[in-house]
Amino acid sequence: MDELGTRAAALAARRPRDARLRRVGTSRAGAPLWLLSVGHGSRQALVVAGPHANEPVGGATVLRLAERVLADPRLCEGADATWNLLLCLDPDGSRRNEAWLSGPYTLGRYFRHFFRPGFLEQPEWLPDGADSAVLPETRTLLDLQDELRPFLQCSLHGVDVGGAFVELTHDLPGLAQRVAHAAARLGIPRELGPYDTLYWPALGPAVYRIPPPRRGDLAAAITEAAVESTWFHPHPYGTVTAVVEAPMWGVAAVEDAGRPADAEAALRSVSRKLRDDTRLLEGILARVRPGLGTSPDTACLLAPVDDYLLVGPGLADSWDPDLDQPAARPLPPLDTARLTALRLAGRRVALRTAGLLHQLVTASGHDPAGALPELDRLIDAWCADYRDGCGARWIPVARQVEYQARVVLSAFHLATRRAPARSRSSDSGWGSPTAVPMHLE
Numbered sequence: 001m002d003e004l005g006t007r008a009a010a011l012a013a014r015r016p017r018d019a020r021l022r023r024v025g026t027s028r029a030g031a032p033l034w035l036l037s038v039g040h041g042s043r044q045a046l047v048v049a050g051p052h053a054n055e056p057v058g059g060a061t062v063l064r065l066a067e068r069v070l071a072d073p074r075l076c077e078g079a080d081a082t083w084n085l086l087l088c089l090d091p092d093g094s095r096r097n098e099a100w101l102s103g104p105y106t107l108g109r110y111f112r113h114f115f116r117p118g119f120l121e122q123p124e125w126l127p128d129g130a131d132s133a134v135l136p137e138t139r140t141l142l143d144l145q146d147e148l149r150p151f152l153q154c155s156l157h158g159v160d161v162g163g164a165f166v167e168l169t170h171d172l173p174g175l176a177q178r179v180a181h182a183a184a185r186l187g188i189p190r191e192l193g194p195y196d197t198l199y200w201p202a203l204g205p206a207v208y209r210i211p212p213p214r215r216g217d218l219a220a221a222i223t224e225a226a227v228e229s230t231w232f233h234p235h236p237y238g239t240v241t242a243v244v245e246a247p248m249w250g251v252a253a254v255e256d257a258g259r260p261a262d263a264e265a266a267l268r269s270v271s272r273k274l275r276d277d278t279r280l281l282e283g284i285l286a287r288v289r290p291g292l293g294t295s296p297d298t299a300c301l302l303a304p305v306d307d308y309l310l311v312g313p314g315l316a317d318s319w320d321p322d323l324d325q326p327a328a329r330p331l332p333p334l335d336t337a338r339l340t341a342l343r344l345a346g347r348r349v350a351l352r353t354a355g356l357l358h359q360l361v362t363a364s365g366h367d368p369a370g371a372l373p374e375l376d377r378l379i380d381a382w383c384a385d386y387r388d389g390c391g392a393r394w395i396p397v398a399r400q401v402e403y404q405a406r407v408v409l410s411a412f413h414l415a416t417r418r419a420p421a422r423s424r425s426s427d428s429g430w431g432s433p434t435a436v437p438m439h440l441e
Contacts, residue, residue: 001031001094004059004087008036011063015070024086025140031091033140036062038069038083039076045412046150048086048141048230051124051157053093054116056101057246058156060397061404062087068405075409079416084148089124089137093117105394107249107383110160111355118303124155126228141230149237152415154408155230158400159247161392162344163191163254165206166407167243169231175242176204178410186399188247191254193338195345196245199329206255210243240418242411246404249392251344256336263334264321267342271320274346278312280378281353285309287369288361301360308353315349344390351382 005021012021018038025033047065049058062085069075069083076083088094096115103109120127123137130142145153159165164183166175183190183206190206197208213228231241260266285305292298317323319331319342332338358375361367386392 001088001091001098004063005032005034007063008034008066008085008087011066011070012036018070018076019066024144025136027090027092027137028135029092031095033089033091033137034087035144036066036085036087038066038085039081041076041079041081043079043081043416044084044148044150045081045415046084046086046144046148046153047156047408048089048124048153049156050086050088050090050094051155052116052122053090054097054114054160055156055158056094056097057158057248057397057400057404059088059094060401061156061246061408064401064405065408068409075412079412081412081416084144084150086141086144089141090117090122093121105248107161107386107392108379110248111351111379111383112358114160114352114355115301115359116304116352117300118307121300121303124230126230126233129228130233138230142233145230145234145237145239150234150239151237151418152412153231153234153239153241154411155241155243156404156408157243157245159191159194159245160348161249161386161390162194162247162251162341163189163206164247164403164407165191165194165197165208165245166411167197167200167208167210167245168203169210169235169239169241171203171209172240172242172411172414174414175407175410176207178414179204179206179407182403182406182410186403187250188395188399188403189250189252189255191245191247191337191341192257193254193332193335193341194245195341198332198338198341210241240411240415242408244404244407244411246400247395248400249386250395251340251386251390251392253340253391254337254344256340258336260334260336260339263339266339267319267321267331267334270339270343270346271316274312274319274349275316277346277350277382278309278316278353281350281357282309284357284369284371284374288357288364288367288371291366291368292360292364297363298360301356301363305353305356305360308349308356312349312353315346319346340390344386347382347386347390351379351386354378354382 012019020037023032024035049062099113100110123135200208361371
């Protein structure tokens with residue numbers, strides 16, 4: 001985290017007439033939220049890195065974008081644009097992932113040190129609406145959106161195991177072809193049926209339309225983004241939001257559109273495993289919870305554990321072809337890509353829960369329930385299933401960053417076609433309209 005700020009400050013010092021670094025907010029733990037702005041155009045682009053604590057690629061991507069924008073006048077003066085790059089939206093959560101960020105990049109190391117806060121502590125979500133948002137990180141982002149009224153917002157995310165895809169609040173015709181080109185050039189699989197977008201309309205291969213937010217319970221919100229969010233908050237300004245997902249470990253089968261031999265059998269297997277894994281982890285939590293204490297750090301780790309254990313059984317039931325659920329939404333047609341995505345998602349829920357439990361027991365300093373050896377065995381076995389059963393392969397950081405940067409630049413070029421330039425009479429001195437209420441590999 002400190003490295004991002006240091007490198008951004010050095011860039012701004014090197015090009016003071018073109019780049020500016022300012023503190024736009026403060027995290028819950030007192031960490032600065034830094035915004036690097038490049039250019040003086042009237043049209044504002046906002047790029048948000050680090051919205052999820054375990055997805056660090058965006059930090060390196062915004063620095064690469066800054067260098068490219070500074071090197072190419074067509075991206076600033078030529079487009080009458082200012083690039084606003086938020087270095088990290090959740091610096092507190094990101095620090096909790098630093099134990100694996102230094103490498104080596106193995107699945108076991110990643111999941112044993114994985115951290116993402118509970119759903120209600122993730123700063124992009126607005127489960128009670130923008131007016132009720134209380135997290136300082138969320139309020140900072142909302143204020144930036146209202147100040148800048150960006151024509152384009154890019155939220156930089158990472159997929160731990162799977163493939164690349166993009167989610168849009170508005171269609172950008174031509175983006176799917178550009179995503180395909182970038183992914184092919186860099187050897188990154190595209191995810192043609194992500195679990196995240198299971199019920200969302202496709203705008204093209206690996207590009208999906210985010211449906212408008214709706215009210216729903218916590219489980220629906222976690223699995224379908226079915227609440228208000230900072231993705232949609234700037235919608236009244238005509239903002240196009242692009243959520244750009246770049247994988248850390250790629251799985252080739254997520255872009256296999258072929259028909260499986262027995263989709264129902266595969267669904268039964270995925271559902272059964274997730275249901276069994278959830279019961280197993282619930283039992284481990286029940287054994288260790290009495291010895292964990294009530295410190296803020298323990299509560300921070302327990303919140304996502306409880307969230308994952310809450311949604312696991314519901315997911316398993318919704319995928320099970322043998323359960324009669326009249327009110328359940330039918331699954332879309334299942335090709336190999338979608339079935340692979342569901343298999344990865346089920347494993348992800350279990351592995352994240354096991355990794356968080358491992359950290360909880362380790363931090364407590366004692367293990368009278370004998371949970372650590374069992375958790376180590378489960379994490380090793382489930383990581384082996386990702387690696388050997390699904391063919392998960394590490395994608396070098398440089399390729400993750402280059403892919404994500406290329407997609408953002410593609411979205412920028414396409415979005416400029418639909419966004420008229422603003423009058424400069426309302427500029428506030430730094431290309432902004434009048435305000436309205438990774439580490440290296």
